[in-house]
Amino acid sequence: MRTRVNRTLLFLIGLILLAVGCAVLIGGLDLPRHWGFSLPSWWPYRGPHDVLLSANARTRYRKDSWWWPVVIGVLAVLAVAALFWLLAQFRDRRLGQVLVHSDDDGDVVLRGRAMERALAADAAELPGVLGAEVLLTGGRTRPRAGVRLQLDRHARPAGVVSDLGGRVLAEARASTGLTEFPAVARLRVERHRARRVE
Structure with missing residues (x-):
């Protein structure tokens, strides 16, 4: 989501x-003079001696009481929005650690990326799955999984989702001792050309 917003902005x-x-x-x-074409009437800058802002445009509203509050308000909103955007670039949503409960050795800390790789490897082995990516978010004791699956064109999405929840996520929940392990799965089917029937 953040990448899409960044690209759009x-x-x-x-x-x-x-x-x-x-x-x-x-x-x-x-x-226009060198290359022999004319500019439309609404074009703002028509020659090398034009200025970006004329004196009239710069001073037109200065004597109005609303001018400076509007200018300062707009600039403040832009500055705050830019600051939030900048801070959002440094905020990593990826979960760094998962707390695994163990009766023998107490609590064990598992690296989030290691768990992501293990889950992705298990999900990639499901029937009909060509590739898998996993992103863990949430807290150390309550992680959430975002799973992206690339499916074969002959795969049954309902069966893949059932296998993902019943095998991969259930095993991960049991091995980590989590009471719940919510996940969101996004499925993408392999692109293929339509077969021509004659």
Whole structure:
């Protein structure tokens, strides 16, 4: 989810900057005169002597009482949003450790990535599964699993989900001593060309 939001925001910001940069460069380099084309009437920068903001545009609303509160409010919202976005990049949702209960040796700490690899390996061995990825989130004593499965085109999704819950997750819950081990599975079927029937 975070990766998708980042890509969308970066795409939109890049698109806006590209559009503004092209508008400024076309007028600043006087390309219409050099290359022999005309700009539409709404084009903001028409020649190398145009300024980005005219004196009238810069000072039009300064005497209005609402101008400075709006400017400061918008800038504050943008700054807070940028700060939250920056902090979200450093927050790792992946679970680092899982607390395993043992009657003999007390509690044992299991590395989250090791458990993810074990679960992915077990899930990849299920019938009809070509590949598996597992991401553990939640707390040390209450982990949650996000499972992504790549299925063979002949696989039965209902059977795969049943095997995942009844075998892989049940064994993981029993071996770690967890009372519950919620999971969300996302299934993706292998792409294939449709067969032509004549």
